[in-house]
Amino acid sequence: MTEQQAETFIHHVKAESVGAGARFLTRSGEHSAPVADTAVVPDDFGTPAVVVATLEDGSRVRIAHGSRIRIASSRRPAQLPGALAQDDLELIPAEEGTPEAVVVAVARAHARNAGVQRLAARLSRGLNAKAGSHLQDVRDLAHTLFVELDDRERALTVCRLIIDQPFDGNFGRWKWIESALAMAAYILRESGSEEDSAEALRLADTLRTPDDADEDPFRAKINAEVRQRQLNEPNLYDKEIHRAMAAADRTAEREWRELRLTALLYLRTHGGSETLEPVELDRRISNELVAIRALDVQQRNS
Structure with a gap:
């Protein structure tokens, strides 16, 4: 990026927060002309209804009051540390x-x-x-x-x-x-x-x-025995998940469930084991995905 090019960052803001200098992002990702001024138009009962933004090219944009809209500006979004600049995406x-x-x-x-x-x-x-x-x-x-x-x-x-x-x-x-x-x-x-x-x-x-990477026959045999024991008795973090659930610690529960999901996916792709067959692993993976996504919804709504 050259020194002459100013970075612009994507923001999702409420209509009434749009200020002078902001540029709207179209569906195609293009920038509008900069906003010159904004005005709030109330409905017949005096409640703010529409934000009218006048652009520097003379055109006007009407946005429902309270709705969220994408804009591009030179201010880095504080809520997204390390976010990609819009110009970065284009360059x-x-x-x-x-x-x-x-x-x-x-x-x-x-x-x-x-x-x-x-x-x-x-x-x-x-x-x-x-x-x-x-x-x-x-x-x-x-x-x-x-x-x-x-x-x-x-x-x-x-x-x-x-x-x-x-x-x-x-x-x-x-x-x-x-x-x-x-x-x-x-x-x-x-x-x-x-x-x-x-x-x-x-x-x-x-x-x-990696199962067959060791060329030494004795070490390969020992490794195979250890691997089979790990497949038959995998750590699926049951105690940790139950402890987090008992403490109502959703963040910790989600982290442990993600580790469990990773272990289940590995077991399923490896072919299952003597204690966990593919059908059972598929059932557990499906259940874990549902549980993690439910936790995500709860955290967003809390």
């Missing part, structure tokens, strides 16, 4: 198929979601698939789209930014790729198409890559 190279284009498209589609904007702001400058922090941000963005927003199509698109990364022995990096693999495989299975089901099976094979 980032958006060559189709690049990770940056995917991130920017997601940010535009969910402009009101603070979590999406915060993660997109970090990733839009470029994705380094070798950096664990970038892998985590990609996984967290996909998780927000899938769990919180139920936007499976975009969640799958974001997962595909990293799920083709090979296992290199670094489990610190791999855990984020593994989580994205499990999420993507679940979304694909749920679509019901034969093509998607075949891709889900391929992703499951990729997720199991």
